[in-house]
Amino acid sequence: MSNYTDKIREISERLLKEGRVDMVIGFKQGTMPMMNEPCFVKKPEDVSKLVWDSHCGINLANYLTDRKEKIGVIAKGCDSRNIVTHIIENKIKREQLVIIGVPCKGMIDRRKIASMSDAEILSVAEQNGKVIVKTKDAEKRYERTDLLQKNCALCVHRNPVIYDELAADLVEEQKNVDRYADIREIEAMPPDEKWHLFDDLFSACIRCYACRNACPLCYCPTCFVDESRPQWVGKSTDPIDTKTFHFLRAYHCAGRCTDCGACERACPVGINMRLLTRKLEKDCFESFGWEAGLSLDQRPPLDVYKTNDPEDFIK
Amino acid sequence: MKVIKIDKKDWAGGLDKASSGYRFFGPVEDKECHNFKELDKGELPDFNFSNTRLSAKSVVFPQTEAMFEYSLDENEADHHLMKECRKNDAPRAVLGIRPCDASAFLLVKRNFDNPEYRDPWWVKAYESTTFAGLACNNPCASCFCTSAGCGPFDEKGLDVLLVDAGDHFLAKVVTEKGRKMLAAAGWNAETDADIEALKKDAESKISSFVPTDKLKDKTTMELYNAAFWEEAAFACLNCGTCTYSCPTCWCFDIQDESKGKSGIRMRNWDSCMYPLFTLHGSGHNPRGTKIHRVRQRFMHKLKYYVDKYGDGIQCVGCGRCIRLCPVNIDIRKICEKMNSYEPKAGDCNR
Numbered sequence: 001m002s003n004y005t006d007k008i009r010e011i012s013e014r015l016l017k018e019g020r021v022d023m024v025i026g027f028k029q030g031t032m033p034m035m036n037e038p039c040f041v042k043k044p045e046d047v048s049k050l051v052w053d054s055h056c057g058i059n060l061a062n063y064l065t066d067r068k069e070k071i072g073v074i075a076k077g078c079d080s081r082n083i084v085t086h087i088i089e090n091k092i093k094r095e096q097l098v099i100i101g102v103p104c105k106g107m108i109d110r111r112k113i114a115s116m117s118d119a120e121i122l123s124v125a126e127q128n129g130k131v132i133v134k135t136k137d138a139e140k141r142y143e144r145t146d147l148l149q150k151n152c153a154l155c156v157h158r159n160p161v162i163y164d165e166l167a168a169d170l171v172e173e174q175k176n177v178d179r180y181a182d183i184r185e186i187e188a189m190p191p192d193e194k195w196h197l198f199d200d201l202f203s204a205c206i207r208c209y210a211c212r213n214a215c216p217l218c219y220c221p222t223c224f225v226d227e228s229r230p231q232w233v234g235k236s237t238d239p240i241d242t243k244t245f246h247f248l249r250a251y252h253c254a255g256r257c258t259d260c261g262a263c264e265r266a267c268p269v270g271i272n273m274r275l276l277t278r279k280l281e282k283d284c285f286e287s288f289g290w291e292a293g294l295s296l297d298q299r300p301p302l303d304v305y306k307t308n309d310p311e312d313f314i315k
Numbered sequence: 316m317k318v319i320k321i322d323k324k325d326w327a328g329g330l331d332k333a334s335s336g337y338r339f340f341g342p343v344e345d346k347e348c349h350n351f352k353e354l355d356k357g358e359l360p361d362f363n364f365s366n367t368r369l370s371a372k373s374v375v376f377p378q379t380e381a382m383f384e385y386s387l388d389e390n391e392a393d394h395h396l397m398k399e400c401r402k403n404d405a406p407r408a409v410l411g412i413r414p415c416d417a418s419a420f421l422l423v424k425r426n427f428d429n430p431e432y433r434d435p436w437w438v439k440a441y442e443s444t445t446f447a448g449l450a451c452n453n454p455c456a457s458c459f460c461t462s463a464g465c466g467p468f469d470e471k472g473l474d475v476l477l478v479d480a481g482d483h484f485l486a487k488v489v490t491e492k493g494r495k496m497l498a499a500a501g502w503n504a505e506t507d508a509d510i511e512a513l514k515k516d517a518e519s520k521i522s523s524f525v526p527t528d529k530l531k532d533k534t535t536m537e538l539y540n541a542a543f544w545e546e547a548a549f550a551c552l553n554c555g556t557c558t559y560s561c562p563t564c565w566c567f568d569i570q571d572e573s574k575g576k577s578g579i580r581m582r583n584w585d586s587c588m589y590p591l592f593t594l595h596g597s598g599h600n601p602r603g604t605k606i607h608r609v610r611q612r613f614m615h616k617l618k619y620y621v622d623k624y625g626d627g628i629q630c631v632g633c634g635r636c637i638r639l640c641p642v643n644i645d646i647r648k649i650c651e652k653m654n655s656y657e658p659k660a661g662d663c664n665r
């Protein structure tokens with residue numbers, strides 16, 4: 001995917017020169033292996049700062065919220081779906097954006113790579129579908145497809161759903177993906193087992209809110225956990241408060257989450273909170289045939305009323 | 316100072332012997348990382364780690380700490396009185412704390428224990444603790460401790476410095492507290508083994524250096540108004556990962572929680588990244604935007620602290636914030652920018 005970089009720079013330079021955008025939002029090379037930093041470029045001569053590789057997992061739709069400028073934004077499949085959601089929810093206007101679509105082959109799971117080695121990872125590079133991981137004393141090669149971030153391995157919308165420019169040819173979408181095998185296992189558990197699972201799942205949480213803040217859906221001016229007049233949720237490390245935060249946040253994302261994986265990627269202690277969001281995603285798909293962020297013409301199921309609703313209680 | 320040789324086969328036995336006099340805390344692997352926790356009877360610290368995911372500051376300064384409690388139940392003798400919570404101040408020992416994390420307590424001490432203010436809970440916990448540190452034989456590429464007034468074998472925050480030397484530890488006695496702990500464990504085999512060579516070797520492996528020499532001479536308001544903050548803050552999510560994982564971040568927030576007729580007054584870690592941080596009763600927040608918050612964090616560590624105490628930066632170079640930041644904001648780069656900053660005409664970012 002790294003040859004996307006040249007094309008992204010070329011498009012960005014053109015957009016900035018032609019004055020079609022005030023800034024381009026993309027990624028610049030990070031200082032740590034497997035990390036890039038979201039950045040903006042305002043001058044055509046600075047586009048060489050922009051990079052693209054398998055470590056651009058942060059969702060850039062998050063950086064568009066309520067901005068007033070005209071913006072060129074780099075968008076892989078999930079980012080583009082969150083841009084659609086942002087437009088529908090009036091967090092940015094379509095006409096403010098020039099979307100530079102990036103057909104995506106999935107991001108690499110930095111956590112998985114770190115867990116495969118006792119030694120510190122010093123660099124991660126790619127060559128012909130292989131990932132080359134270097135530590136102080138060793139160099140190992142892996143199949144790229146074995147190292148995808150968990151959400152990317154399950155992704156069925158790798159191509160941007162909305163774009164004005166493309167950084168590469170569209171890629172083939174993954175077929176016959178079972179997105180919910182683990183969710184069905186949890187659904188089948190008796191309540192006490194579920195309780196135990198959630199207790200354990202969130203036991204390491206430090207309430208840093210990296211998951212919430214990395215999420216493009218979490219743009220509330222005051223999040224319910226920060227509400228202090230009156231206060232809704234306790235601020236200590238009480239596990240009930242911690243779970244309240246995670247459960248409620250997940251519900252706020254129901255019908256809106258694109259499973260971009262930014263939450264799990266951002267978590268400093270490796271919590272898979274996507275187990276919650278994907279359960280709600282599954283429910284929305286099964287109940288309403290809904291997948292978030294695919295169309296500008298349809299509102300999410302939980303913020304719309306239809307006269308032909310199949311349920312009687314709402315009529 | 317004396318160096319004691321501890322054969323690793325005597326490690327568990329010694330700890331067991333000392334456990335009647337100490338509550339032990341040590342790194343334990345849980346899920347994907349090591350963190351400090353109180354060790355159960357017979358449980359050994361796991362030293363197979365480079366550093367713990369979170370720092371050891373919670374041993375003395377827990378994320379949530381109850382300070383006072385009360386009851387409104389009139390059947391109880393001392394109802395309607397705010398009482399100080401009982402704490403377990405029995406001697407404790409932190410095993411395997413890295414020198415950077417231990418020296419961080421000395422920076423934090425300036426906040427909690429100074430001529431104007433002594434925080435009773437922090438001071439009691441700190442004073443009851445013996446720090447038995449584990450020297451870093453293989454520092455990470457993101458560690459810059461030697462630029463932050465510390466080092467992989469730094470002793471200044473420690474009572475004992477343990478050096479892993481294969482089948483044994485070399486334990487350098489740094490303080491009387493440390494001597495007592497070693498004696499309680501029955502470790503007394505003095506050796507003339509020299510740890511200087513190991514120390515030099517570890518220091519030579521530090522690959523990350525950050526210049527801090529010019530920070531004190533910079534003009535605060537010029538740095539504050541520098542144009543680079545917009546770019547530096549852009550990626551920041553304003554999550555609390557950097558501040559919560561930092562061994563030197565000391566801010567806390569006081570909360571009351573009640574249930575039925577009883578309640579507690581507690582303090583919780585706060586973070587300058589959060590919207591409630593420094594929010595005034597009027598609703599105004601002097602640090603109301605992302606740029607304000609990011610600037611606050613770095614100005615506090617790298618300028619205000621430097622000016623106030625005249626003893627370097629409020630950072631020990633452990634590198635956690637660099638490794639854990641979800642968007643790769645790197646304090647080394649920001650420090651370089653601040654240290655080399657020369658104001659240009661037109662710079663203003665109020």
